[in-house]
Amino acid sequence: MRISLELELKDKPGQLVNALEPISRLGGNIVSVVHIREEIKGERVPVHVIFDVDNHGRLEKILKELEERDVLISKVGEEKKKERISIMLIGHVVDTDLKDTLDRINELGAKVVDLDLEMPHPEKESSAKMNIEISEDIMKKKVFEVIEKIAEEKNLLVIKSLEA
Structure with a gap:
């Protein structure tokens, strides 16, 4: 799962490393760190950290150790x-x-984020390339089932990308 943390660190050398070390050591894979020096709150500097961790147990250990290190955690969220x-x-x-095709895909919770349409002539067949964003809680299999059903109903050929 991907975790987003908003931290407040003491404004002195070594505090960022102090906050990142337990995340890494306890199994977190750090994806992004944004150190927001322009928004100092009193004696503390806001830092936004995004990392992947494989379960809630590890996350709880990370949060506990951060608190023990005097790192203020202002927000924890799962992305x-x-x-x-x-x-x-x-x-x-x-x-x-x-x-209708776009609406039926989007109704699943998936999102068509890009559409390229090639229409050589109104009487001829056209093609549409779609980039579809799927969150992990939406089953890719279900999206493909619906696309295949739409294609069958509308007599369309479906070509899936290799990573699909």
Whole structure:
């Protein structure tokens, strides 16, 4: 799971390392650290840390050790991991109600974030490449099942990206 921490560190040398060390040592994989010196609050500097950890038990150990090290934790949040998949639909994509296709994908909780449409001539088949963002709580399998069903209903060919 991906964790977002907002910390407040004492404004003196070594405090950032003091906060990051237990995260790393206890199994956290640090993704991002933003040290916000412009927003000093009293004697403390805000720091935003994002890291991956494999379970809540490890997270609790990390939080406990940070508190023992006099690191103030102002916010703890879990970020949803997102994955992006690409598909291509070939056929009469526009004529078979492109908006309906997009709506049905988005209704699953997935999100079509990019759409490239190639329409050589109104009478000919078109193609649409879609980049779809899926959070980890949405099953990729379900998204593909719905896309396959839409393609079957609308007589479209589906091409999935290799990573899909």
